[in-house]
Amino acid sequence: MYAERPSRLAGALVWTNTPADGGAGRVLPDGCMDLLWHEGRLLVAGPDTHAHVTAGEQGAWAGVRFYPGTAPTLLGVPAHELRDRRVALAELWPASRARRLTDLVNAAADPASGLEEAALARAAGTGPPDPLLRQVVAALAAGRPVAATADELGIGARRLHRRSLAAFGYGPKTLARVLRLRRALVLARDGVPFADTAARAGYADQAHLARDVREFTGLPLGELLAGGG
Template sequence: MYREWVSGIPGVVAWEATRAPSGSGGNTVLPDGCMDLIWHEDGFLVAGPDTRAQFSDLATRRKLTAVRFAPGLGPVFLRVDASELRDQRVSLDQIWAPRRVRDIVAAVEGDPGSGLVDAVRRDLDDARRSPLSGLAGALGSGMTVPEAASVIGWSERTLRRRAHQAFGYGPKTLSRVLRFQRAIARARAGEDPATIAAECGYSDQSHLAREVRALSGSTLGDLVRRSSGP
């Protein structure tokens, strides 16, 4: 079973996945521009920003407790260039010094959910949030990359370089991923593909279908029938 709850930290969602029965398979994790810090009985795992769907069977083998960082926020907490983790799943001790790993392991003892949220809140309160955090919201609402660069006051070249550090890929890829997520949300709300294609900025319904297939390996109808997990 998978559930989310409000962490109380802007841009951070807490979630939990309980151990699934043996032989139940896994889940397809869809690209969303986010990064996750996942705790399980063997330690911490960092899920980097994805450019394509990823298969995960983690929750079939153990209970997971995690936080999901909105686009651009994960690298601030983790203190890492997001592009180094693109399409990757790595152990936290590959990123952090042993002392910092020990501190967060100690924080989750007894109550992983609240301990992890408290650790993230404490570090983010002391960290400077990404100046690009607003870019994800702008692109997610349909703003074009040239428009976003103009609003921020950067050249498109500078925007691309900074976006790779903050999001793991350039603004055009981020825009594509966020548009894909908008399309899925509207499809799951019952809208028809033609309307979704027109209002989410796809050239036509065939373009929407090709993008969904490229990013998820599936069809829009299949995605509506099933949900994404950890």
């Protein structure tokens, strides 16, 4: 069973998941990175460009899902190095430092709370997130074109691309597509007809929506909404 709640860390979510039958699950791209706990180990989930299928991953999981662009500063690793990967924290940090954090999380009342406290402590030590990155996410999530976003923020397309790779794991055009997909799925899950969903989310037409859904999730939209992911 999956459950989530807002974190005390701005923009983040704290979640837990215990698969009921060990069946396949599907984690869809969302522009985010997660700090994960599983059976006493800490891992980092990088930003995805396609659905991550969780078949065979038994046991309880917990995680903190960071607001897009904030995890690289907190974890000390550029997002593009972890794109489409799940990596043990001990592979990213010095062994003693990773072990200390793992011990603190395991000693908490529950892993989710331990992860949240760890994230809050890291945030307190690294300072506030870069406001420009939040502006990028807000603009692209609202459907603003990438070129217009770069111009409005006064940073230029090349600089925006470099910043996006480090912060989000991919360029702004891919991030915009991921965020557009998220908009479309919210509408479709609310029962909006697929053609209207495509128009309102910013796709050229329903066929364009269908292609993006299949590319990012691995399933047709109808199957995805019926419980395939």
